[in-house]
Amino acid sequence: MSETLSYFRQDRLPHIWCPGCGHGTITGALIRAIDRLGLDKNKLILVSGIGCSSRAVGYLDFDTLHTAHGRALAFATGLKVARPDLKVIVMTGDGDCTAIGGNHFIHAARRNIDITTIVMNNNIYGMTSGQYSPMTPKGMLATTAPYGNSERDFDLAELAKAAGATYVARGTSFHVPMLIDLLEQALQNKGFSVVEALSQCPTYMGRKNKIGSAVDMLEWIKGRTVNAKAAAALPPEKVQGKLLIGELHRSSQPEYCDEYLKATAKVRRAWKNIDGGLRGCEQNSD
Amino acid sequence: MPKTVKLMQGNEACTVGALAAGLEFYAGYPITPSTEIAELCAEELPKVGGSFIQMEDEIASAAAIIGASLTGKKAMTATSGPGFSLMQELLGYASLCEVPVVFVNVQRVGPSTGMPTSPAQGDVMQARWGTHGDHPVVVLSPGNVKECFELTVRAFNLSERYRVPAVVLMDEVIGHMREKVELPDASELVIENRPAPKSRVGYKPYEADVDGGVPPMAPFGEGYRWHVTGLFHDETGFPSNKPEVADRLMRRLAAKIDRHETEIRDYVTESLDDCEVAVVSFGSSAMSALSAVRKARAAGVKAGMLRLRTIWPFPHDEVLELSKRVKAIVVPEMNLGQVALEVERASRCSAKVVRVSKVNGELFRPEEIFTAIMEAAK
Numbered sequence: 001m002s003e004t005l006s007y008f009r010q011d012r013l014p015h016i017w018c019p020g021c022g023h024g025t026i027t028g029a030l031i032r033a034i035d036r037l038g039l040d041k042n043k044l045i046l047v048s049g050i051g052c053s054s055r056a057v058g059y060l061d062f063d064t065l066h067t068a069h070g071r072a073l074a075f076a077t078g079l080k081v082a083r084p085d086l087k088v089i090v091m092t093g094d095g096d097c098t099a100i101g102g103n104h105f106i107h108a109a110r111r112n113i114d115i116t117t118i119v120m121n122n123n124i125y126g127m128t129s130g131q132y133s134p135m136t137p138k139g140m141l142a143t144t145a146p147y148g149n150s151e152r153d154f155d156l157a158e159l160a161k162a163a164g165a166t167y168v169a170r171g172t173s174f175h176v177p178m179l180i181d182l183l184e185q186a187l188q189n190k191g192f193s194v195v196e197a198l199s200q201c202p203t204y205m206g207r208k209n210k211i212g213s214a215v216d217m218l219e220w221i222k223g224r225t226v227n228a229k230a231a232a233a234l235p236p237e238k239v240q241g242k243l244l245i246g247e248l249h250r251s252s253q254p255e256y257c258d259e260y261l262k263a264t265a266k267v268r269r270a271w272k273n274i275d276g277g278l279r280g281c282e283q284n285s286d
Numbered sequence: 287m288p289k290t291v292k293l294m295q296g297n298e299a300c301t302v303g304a305l306a307a308g309l310e311f312y313a314g315y316p317i318t319p320s321t322e323i324a325e326l327c328a329e330e331l332p333k334v335g336g337s338f339i340q341m342e343d344e345i346a347s348a349a350a351i352i353g354a355s356l357t358g359k360k361a362m363t364a365t366s367g368p369g370f371s372l373m374q375e376l377l378g379y380a381s382l383c384e385v386p387v388v389f390v391n392v393q394r395v396g397p398s399t400g401m402p403t404s405p406a407q408g409d410v411m412q413a414r415w416g417t418h419g420d421h422p423v424v425v426l427s428p429g430n431v432k433e434c435f436e437l438t439v440r441a442f443n444l445s446e447r448y449r450v451p452a453v454v455l456m457d458e459v460i461g462h463m464r465e466k467v468e469l470p471d472a473s474e475l476v477i478e479n480r481p482a483p484k485s486r487v488g489y490k491p492y493e494a495d496v497d498g499g500v501p502p503m504a505p506f507g508e509g510y511r512w513h514v515t516g517l518f519h520d521e522t523g524f525p526s527n528k529p530e531v532a533d534r535l536m537r538r539l540a541a542k543i544d545r546h547e548t549e550i551r552d553y554v555t556e557s558l559d560d561c562e563v564a565v566v567s568f569g570s571s572a573m574s575a576l577s578a579v580r581k582a583r584a585a586g587v588k589a590g591m592l593r594l595r596t597i598w599p600f601p602h603d604e605v606l607e608l609s610k611r612v613k614a615i616v617v618p619e620m621n622l623g624q625v626a627l628e629v630e631r632a633s634r635c636s637a638k639v640v641r642v643s644k645v646n647g648e649l650f651r652p653e654e655i656f657t658a659i660m661e662a663a664k
Contacts, residue, residue: 042509063506066515074346078353086507107342264332
């Protein structure tokens with residue numbers, strides 16, 4: 001326990017999340033994965049966007065960047081390209097990542113840039129008190145879907161895979177040991193890694209849809225999912241309409257920063273000092 | 287070291303200036319008439335150990351340069367009106383979080399897609415007030431190709447010195463024009479870097495009481511483990527909802543620039559000493575205006591010009607002083623009167639302000655401004 005706490009800015013606690021929220025569990029799982037891998041605190045950057053999930057970074061003792069709504073991956077891309085030696089993790093939510101940040105998400109995946117993205121998916125905009133997101137299942141209620149959501153939701157894992165992510169997994173705040181394992185794997189993949197972590201929002205999602213307490217919501221999440229490894233052996237009716245959890249995709253592809261350095265290796269020389277020289281000017285004349 | 291003499295395009299001079307200032311990271315999205323800057327950065331940055339990336343849009347470009355700057359590297363993007371509009375939210379982020387970054391806006395006629403890609407100067411107010419909320423920003427306006435070099439270097443210096451976003455507000459004519467340029471020796475250039483913290487212990491990224499009000503900035507990845515947020519924050523960088531914290535932050539941010547206005551303001555004058563009709567202009571409009579002023583002098587009218595090299599902060603004191611001793615101030619600009627508004631405000635009705643506007647995608651002919659000067663002199 002004390003090991004885990006040492007990754008927190010304890011003077012920033014208590015957190016702002018509602019009682020029963022799943023985001024703390026997921027944040028804890030990430031810290032345990034980081035701890036298991038023994039990653040250097042001083043070389044790990046956490047980047048987030050806007051929303052409940054994005055508040056996580058403020059509580060964690062690394063260099064942390066709480067950006068604008070939807071833009072975490074774009075900030076993270078700049079950071080990673082400028083300092084490819086740093087480990088970059090993005091913490092985001094379903095609205096932040098798949099609605100306003102959807103474009104950045106598919107392009108980060110397409111580049112296969114070495115960033116680990118944790119999408120805390122509570123199927124709702126929590127910070128603005130319960131509007132439907134692109135991850136709200138069809139038919140469910142939200143303050144902006146008072147008659148039931150008419151939109152289809154994304155399958156984020158399929159989206160990530162199709163866009164080019166090289167590690168894709170789905171876990172939940174119910175299956176915590178599995179989530180820690182998945183995050184550990186994601187952090188070790190050199191490339192764009194996505195872990196969708198289903199999370200419970202008892203305050204808005206749970207109450208509006210009469211799912212019940214946080215514990216009832218965890219049961220609801222459990223009931224919506226089936227282990228990807230077990231799924232193959234199960235009769236189709238047991239898998240139908242369920243979300244697969246576990247590792248869903250892994251492939252070996254060249255990573256963006258490596259490829260950029262490789263492509264430019266012929267002309268690249270290390271920049272030694274800021275001497276005010278007209279470096280570009282000399283270069284232009286050749 | 288011999289001086290470099292070259293036939294250069296404004297966009298090229300801007301890029302070379304950025305590299306001379308220590309640019310290490312460029313992120314951008316293609317848009318005419320700024321694209322040459324991206325193309326040159328793509329070619330040149332790897333040669334100096336830097337990086338270029340073409341992002342998926344202008345919002346991502348603005349985000350990426352802020353991310354890169356947080357690692358301690360000098361970062362820039364270049365765009366034109368439509369892209370600059372998309373970048374506004376994050377320009378505000380850089381301003382609040384005090385992350386040094388340079389935005390180049392090679393203006394084209396707008397609003398919207400406009401008339402691609404004819405020149406305009408319609409983003410004067412957007413550059414100052416485009417993002418939501420009160421915020422500090424510095425806006426420079428080069429008036430020829432050489433100044434594209436000089437003012438880009440200066441934009442980096444001011445951005446680093448004050449931890450503030452700096453905008454190089456060019457226009458299509460300045461960006462695409464070619465002139466013979468004599469670049470200064472490397473030894474003549476003053477290159478500034480952001481104030482660095484002395485110690486990791488007790489580091490406060492937004493310390494309020496430091497000299498000049500600009501707190502030292504630590505790079506990410508070096509063990510400072512600090513927090514950056516677009517929420518209002520206290521000196522430690524962590525969010526706060528306390529009214530007194532918010533008030534202190536907002537006033538310190540404004541004061542950072544306000545207190546140093548005289549150092550930042552930059553303009554050139556032509557025949558202002560005895561002048562009766564003054565022209566206030568900037569960018570490519572000022573080239574036509576200069577010709578008009580000289581022609582008016584030859585025709586017996588005591589005309590002069592104040593050419594703005596910084597638009598924001600605006601030289602209010604100088605314009606007020608001028609307005610008290612001239613008959614009229616003529617303001618030619620390729621918009622419907624954005625700098626004229628500020629001239630009217632600064633002159634406090636001491637002199638008649640004559641707007642000479644152009645929004646049809648053409649640049650000014652000197653005769654148009656000459657006619658306005660002669661009319662104002664009557």
